[in-house]
Amino acid sequence: GLKYSISSNLIADFTYNPDFSQIESEAGQISINFPFALFDDAKRPFFQEGANIYTVDQNSSAGVAIDQYVNLFYSRSINNPKLAGKFSGRNGKVSFGLTSAYDHNTPFVIPFEERSAVLATTQKSYSNVVRMQYDLGNRNSVGLILTDRRMENQGSNTVASMDATVRLSDNYNVSMITAFTQTREPNDSLLSMRLGDGTFKVGNEIKTAAFDGESFYGSLFRAKLNRDSRHWIATLAYQDFSPGFRADNGFITTNSYRAVEYITGYFLRFDQHPLFTFVRPRVSMWRKYNYDGVVKDTGFRTSLLLSLNQQTIVNMSAFLFNRENLYGKQFGDARCVWFYIQNNTFNIISGNAFIRFGKEINRLGVDGDPNNPFEIVPSLSYNFQLTFKPLVKLDNTLAYQYFGLTTETTGQKIRGQQIWRNTLSYQFTKKIALRLIGEYNIVEYYDSYMEQLVKQRS
Numbered sequence: 001g002l003k004y005s006i007s008s009n010l011i012a013d014f015t016y017n018p019d020f021s022q023i024e025s026e027a028g029q030i031s032i033n034f035p036f037a038l039f040d041d042a043k044r045p046f047f048q049e050g051a052n053i054y055t056v057d058q059n060s061s062a063g064v065a066i067d068q069y070v071n072l073f074y075s076r077s078i079n080n081p082k083l084a085g086k087f088s089g090r091n092g093k094v095s096f097g098l099t100s101a102y103d104h105n106t107p108f109v110i111p112f113e114e115r116s117a118v119l120a121t122t123q124k125s126y127s128n129v130v131r132m133q134y135d136l137g138n139r140n141s142v143g144l145i146l147t148d149r150r151m152e153n154q155g156s157n158t159v160a161s162m163d164a165t166v167r168l169s170d171n172y173n174v175s176m177i178t179a180f181t182q183t184r185e186p187n188d189s190l191l192s193m194r195l196g197d198g199t200f201k202v203g204n205e206i207k208t209a210a211f212d213g214e215s216f217y218g219s220l221f222r223a224k225l226n227r228d229s230r231h232w233i234a235t236l237a238y239q240d241f242s243p244g245f246r247a248d249n250g251f252i253t254t255n256s257y258r259a260v261e262y263i264t265g266y267f268l269r270f271d272q273h274p275l276f277t278f279v280r281p282r283v284s285m286w287r288k289y290n291y292d293g294v295v296k297d298t299g300f301r302t303s304l305l306l307s308l309n310q311q312t313i314v315n316m317s318a319f320l321f322n323r324e325n326l327y328g329k330q331f332g333d334a335r336c337v338w339f340y341i342q343n344n345t346f347n348i349i350s351g352n353a354f355i356r357f358g359k360e361i362n363r364l365g366v367d368g369d370p371n372n373p374f375e376i377v378p379s380l381s382y383n384f385q386l387t388f389k390p391l392v393k394l395d396n397t398l399a400y401q402y403f404g405l406t407t408e409t410t411g412q413k414i415r416g417q418q419i420w421r422n423t424l425s426y427q428f429t430k431k432i433a434l435r436l437i438g439e440y441n442i443v444e445y446y447d448s449y450m451e452q453l454v455k456q457r458s
Helices: 189-195
Strands: 002-007 010-016 081-091 094-103 108-111 116-119 125-137 140-151 156-167 172-184 199-202 205-208 215-228 232-241 257-266 276-290 295-308 312-326 329-331 336-343 349-361 376-388 394-406 413-427 433-447 452-457
Touching: 116 189, 199 215, 312 349
Parallel strands: none
Antiparallel strands: 002 010, 010 081, 081 094, 094 125, 108 116, 125 140, 140 156, 156 172, 172 215, 199 205, 215 232, 232 257, 257 276, 276 295, 295 312, 312 329, 312 336, 336 349, 349 376, 376 394, 394 413, 413 433, 433 452
C-alpha cells in the first residue's frame, strides 16, 4: 500500500494485492427468518478513509421504520482487489472522491421484490466510482455519484445519481435522491441456478431472475421532509424503487415497490427532574405497494423512550397494526411488543438488554406443512451485552442473541438461532494491543423435505 498527500486537502491511496486477513471478524447476525442480504460494516482501512464522501443518504432524527437506506457505494462490493486506487479531498466548497479497483472475486447482491440473492463468485471485474458534493452553505448541499462495474467476461451495471439536502428553516429540511441504472446481466447458467426462479417487469417487458444476458434499466426516487427541533420531531418519507433498479457497487436489497411513511415524536425535556432527563413518545405509520398496485405492507407502531438519570435508557415499543402480503398470500395482524434497557452508570461494568415477543410471519415456511407452516406463528427474540472493565487497559464484552419461532398449536420449534460472542482486549501501549474474539453460532430449522429438525453449529 501507498498513501501520498498531494496537498493538505488531497490524498491519494494505492494498494496492490492487499491482505485483509488481519481485519477483525464480523459479529454474527440473526438471519434464520430474514430473506434479504445482511449488511456488514466496512472495516478495511483502505476503504474506510474518506468513506463519508460517498454518502448520498441522510438519516432522519425521527427514524423511518421501513426505509431502505440508499447505499450506492458499498465497499464490500469490491471483495478481493488485485489493484485499487483512491483520490479524495476537498477544494473550497467541493468535496470529491474517486475509487477504482480490479477485483478477483466479484460478489453480487441482487434485489427482488420479496427477497435478495447473494452470490460469491470467482469472476473478475473493473469498478469505478466518482462522487462530488457541493456545499451550498447553511447545511444545504447537492451531490452527484456515478458508479460503473464491468465484468471481465460479460455483464455490467452503471448508476447515475443526484442527491440534495435543502434547509427550509431552522427546523425543517428536505432531502432527495434520484438515480437511474442500466444493467446488462452476465450469461451464466451455473450462477442462474443459485438465483432461483421468478420474473419481474421492466416497462412492458418480462425479465427473468436468471443471469441470461438480459439488458434493462431501473430508477429510484426518494424524498423526505424532516422536522428536527428540541421538542417536536417528524418525518414524511416517500420512496420508489423500480423492478429493474440494481446497484452492483452498492447495497440495495429489495426493489419493485412504492412506499409512504409518517413518523412523529415529541420530547418532554426536564432540567432538574429527580428521575428523567427526557421522555419521548413516538408513532409511525406506513403503507407499501408493489408495481402492480397490490398493497404489500401496512402498519402502525408506537414507542416510548425514557432517558433516566445515571445514564440509563429504557425503550418500549409495539406493533399495534401490521398486515402484509407475502408471496401472494395476505396475512392479518402480526402483533408484537419489545423492551430495551441500557445502563452506563459505572465505569467498571455497563450493558444493555432487549426482548421482543408476540407473533410474526414464518417467511421460509411451506404451505400445508404443520411443522413448518407458512403462517403467522409465535416468536421470541432477546439479547444482552455486558462489558466488564476492571482495569483501564483491560476490558471484556460478552454478547448473546436468540431468535425462535414455534408452531401455534403444539409449540414445536420451527426455526431458531443463538449466537454467543466474547471479545477480550488489552492495550499494552498506544501502539500495541491484543484482542481475542470467540463466537459460537447455533442454527436450528425444520426441513420440510427431510421432515426433521436440523441443527448446525459454527
